Amino acid sequence: MAAAMPLALLVLLLLGPGGWCLAEPPRDSLREELVITPLPSGDVAATFQFRTRWDSELQREGVSHYRLFPKALGQLISKYSLRELHLSFTQGFWRTRYWGPPFLQAPSVWINLGRSSVMSSQGSSAPLSTSSTPPTQSLPLPPSNPWVWPMTLTTTFCAMLCCRGRWSAPKTSPPGRSSCPVVPRASLISFHLLQAGLSVLLKADRLFHTSYHSQAVHIRPVCRNARCTSISWELRQTLSVVFDAFITGQGKKDWSLFRMFSRTLTEPCPLASESRVYVDITTYNQDNETLEVHPPPTTTYQDVILGTRKTYAIYDLLDTAMINNSRNLNIQLKWKRPPENEAPPVPFLHAQRYVSGYGLQKGELSTLLYNTHPYRAFPVLLLDTVPWYLRLYVHTLTITSKGKENKPSYIHYQPAQDRLQPHLLEMLIQLPANSVTKVSIQFERALLKWTEYTPDPNHGFYVSPSVLSALVPSMVAAKPVDWEESPLFNSLFPVSDGSNYFVRLYTEPLLVNLPTPDFSMPYNVICLTCTVVAVCYGSFYNLLTRTFHIEEPRTGGLAKRLANLIRRARGVPPL
């Protein structure tokens, strides 16, 4: 399925003409950044971010001149008075157990006018959610028909987004927001344009030889000053890929830009105000002698990311010395002592989901939540959206950890309505330290109307992944930082307080087979039923309802009848 998906896209929806000769200082800026992280399993994750910021109130001013900000999106914002838009397309599945917590959580299509909230998916799917405008706005309301959102986005992103049924809102999210977390198998065709700076590396045939590929567009307003009297619009385009060390590196864990992307960096983007490459050179062992990067970095950056202290080597493309030395920058990382073939460290929180049982009548959805923290328990918010054609039996919901029943501290269930809205199950579960918690609920497979089956009904039907949100205890205390000054990727990890960090995980999407008729059957059935009814039913009915009298064979002819006639006239019983 994934392989069959049309090639997709990213990124830079481009730069409008002109703008250079304007007298006033440009009110928009572009920052670009690439973060390369070796993952615990030996694979390498690369995360691109391109951030365009525009100091313009798109919704208030009648803006017609666009420079760095794409006009198509700008018009979308002003027309539908969007507060936020988040759209992501993901191929593959972030394997938390082997890769650690997701560096860039792939949020989905998500059009939001309230506070930020996240809805997302994994797998070859584009999740979708939307919400309605706040009533205070005097701008044209977005259409009440939820189909319009996907339609508009479809034309902008050349992607097929479709959504069955009504969108529903988790109770924990702000009111007015509705969501459809998964659009199974969205097809996507797109394009990328600019070939300068970091985007030189975006070479499609390499990017699509990766084991994970997720691209996203996020639009949101940001405050220009502390009192938030005026806002700017921020467009963030991201691409994260995971290179399979086994295929690209022939089994070795060393890597270089050229080996991964088959390109090297040659020049900074002329439009960018910042263009940097960060390489994670944190060693898992304490001695620093295990790996080396080439060329040696000029500066390093240290921060607490996802609860652990990380060190990054910084390569600034705007630093002329960096590029001029060699005319191309090919960053390489070599492991001096290859890390032992031990099992990679397991993250504190990971999950697994599967369908159990066999046969086409019943089944069970099971989610295993692993808390591998040696001594801290922490709560997890589990959000499940299950299509209506799996009829959940909520009384069978069981949550067990360490062999004992685990009672969720909060539970919200919204039953499905056939053909209208999916089941929504949300609960807050405390995960004991060092435990596996199993959440299971039984379901019955519904029989669809025969026109409701997809063209490939025997493929099965997708069930969207569960969404897990948790505050996981940190190893190292983190302190809040100023986002404008720190690298872009830092803003991906909002820190509320120093002792926890926020993680959102998505489990595997599931494929469930429904009872599927043989679609040549209707014809056979019609033929057979007609025959059966015509031939058998009538006669049987006749046979069953008729009462039989044995009739004496008529003997005697005209004479007897005449005699009887006379006898009846005389009032004597007939012969």
Added chain:
Amino acid sequence: MGLLSDPVRRRALARLVLRLNAPLCVLSYVAGIAWFLALVFPPLTQRTYMSENAMGSTMVEEQFAGGDRARAFARDFAAHRKKSGALPVAWLERTMRSVGLEVYTQSFSRKLPFPDETHERYMVSGTNVYGILRAPRAASTESLVLTVPCGSDSTNSQAVGLLLALAAHFRGQIYWAKDIVFLVTEHDLLGTEAWLEAYHDVNVTGMQSSPLQGRAGAIQAAVALELSSDVVTSLDVAVEGLNGQLPNLDLLNLFQTFCQKGGLLCTLQGKLQPEDWTSLDGPLQGLQTLLLMVLRQASGRPHGSHGLFLRYRVEALTLRGINSFRQYKYDLVAVGKALEGMFRKLNHLLERLHQSFFLYLLPGLSRFVSIGLYMPAVGFLLLVLGLKALELWMQLHEAGMGLEEPGGAPGPSVPLPPSQGVGLASLVAPLLISQAMGLALYVLPVLGQHVATQHFPVAEAEAVVLTLLAIYAAGLALPHNTHRPLSYRVVSTQAPDRGWMALKLVALIYLALQLGCIALTNFSLGFLLATTMVPTAALAKPHGPRTLYAALLVLTSPAATLLGSLFLWRELQEAPLSLAEGWQLFLAALAQGVLEHHTYGALLFPLLSLGLYPCWLLFWNVLFWK
């Protein structure tokens, strides 16, 4: 239907059924057998064809060249296995990890109901090792399985070697859209059953196993591999699964396509495919293959570890490498290429295999008989029971009528209800007793094995088999004696035949229903039982040459059918059995049948003991009706 509502014509029809009953029964039986034999001739067998579009049109180019690697892996594996005396779990884990798979293990244990003497095991505990190749940019929603069952003996090393070499080759490719699970199970089928139950998180057979750490979505298809030599002369394919379930015919077509492409010699039931179907030789050879398939399917055993996958609706087959004295040999590369091709084609699947046939018979690898064409054979056989039942019904009815006529008008309805009531009441005892015998046959052997071992000098397995035979034989002695005191007074003065007729009528209908249901789910078993049981069931009556009937009835009882099938099977395999060997094999088969019911959930044993044996006792009862 007008025929039935007209009393005159109805009477004529009844007279026809009564008078021509015997010839009609013979005709119908002969027609059934003849139809079955005719299945191997071309108008009834058809050429197989690929129905699934996703696997049909495009050929793939196989690039597997890891023959040396496979042999090296196989040597290492065999050496480690010899050293440790069990599955070298650590070595397998290390090797799978080194070829780039996500590796997991699963431990399981199972105490068999009684010692398995053929496989020499009782308390079984083992570890399955499996590695998952994660398809790039896919979300682990679908997967394929390549499995190698490893028994206690040192066979199948080459299969493990080939599995690892294939895993290494597959890992380097980027075209996978489905995850591939490489599974090596210990204690052959027991390990496979444990893994499957854990994968689907169900417990069907009381297996104790650790939960699986890694999963790969819905399994679409599975291939089991058995290879014990570096070179093979041919590949044999086994399709018959648990309870006679068969995989989708397209999977077999796929295998056959790659056999032809790679020029591999492929066999079915160990028989080569006949070349020429137009002359008589081809169909006759096909008939042998067909009979072998019928016997295997009727046994309801999983013939290879693929058989256990079928319960979970995973299409699966087993490939066995055969190394015989033929001149042309193929090395592991040829087998590996065939497997690579199959997996790449299965990787193309957009939907589960569903296009082709699920119910078929195979007279050859490229010929099949579809369900619509083979069902009439068993239909004709069951018609005999129907005709016999109809005759009895009419005779009973006429007997009632015959009573009325001389009595005349005074009370036509007075004698009838009591005599009918008598008929039914006299049936209750034999029915209950025979059913209780069946229950005893099902429960007692396994329950009473300890008692038996304490009092008699036998081992548990022997005890089970001997108890089984003892109860079976006791059934012959018991019921026909017990009905007399219960029904002596009422089997009565007026119609001495009514009692056994009613009993036989019930038994016939019972048998017909059972055989009909069995034939729907497992044609081979239904047909085999119908062929043997129907004639004697139709003949059984308490008059005439009773000893002959009794002998016939014993010869066609389910147990005798099993014995006969064993002889026929070995005869068809051209390895005839002597009587003593046959008896030993028979005892082993009984033990295996009971064991397979408990370990894998095979239904043959409960079906015979709870369904057909009591039914057969009813006929025995009829025969000795006094």
